[in-house]
């Protein structure tokens with residue numbers, strides 16, 4: 001006599017029943033895709049603004065609008081990104097920068113006379129980890145020194 005065929009549910013089939021696509025996840029659960037922030041910089045004998053504050057990992061699109069005709073401002077240089085762009089007068093040029101690292105990223109005219117900079121702060125979420133990096137690990141109560149100091153009686 002044949003042994004009865006065992007019917008087993010396939011785990012894969014079960015999984016496919018309850019499977020849901022990544023696209024159905026709420027926005028907060030989606031993988032973080034850096035969204036570019038556009039900042040307009042007017043070039044007219046100087047860069048306005050000449051200091052741009054940003055957050056670590058942020059992607060900036062700098063929209064240079066050159067108003068002057070001075071040869072000085074015809075090209076902008078980003079030394080830390082090894083990047084330079086010609087800026088025709090009255091013809092906006094968008095420079096998209098790679099995700100920013102903490103620190104200062106200068107930009108300047110090709111002669112290094114006009115100057116500006118991007119100041120990048122660390123992300124807020126990363127701050128506690130950095131602050132705790134030097135602190136001693138006191139996770140488990142067992143590793144703590146016993147409390148020997150007793151409250152003093154008041155006189």
Ligand SMILES: [Cu+2]
Nearest residue numbers: 072109111113
């Ligand atoms: Cu210059």
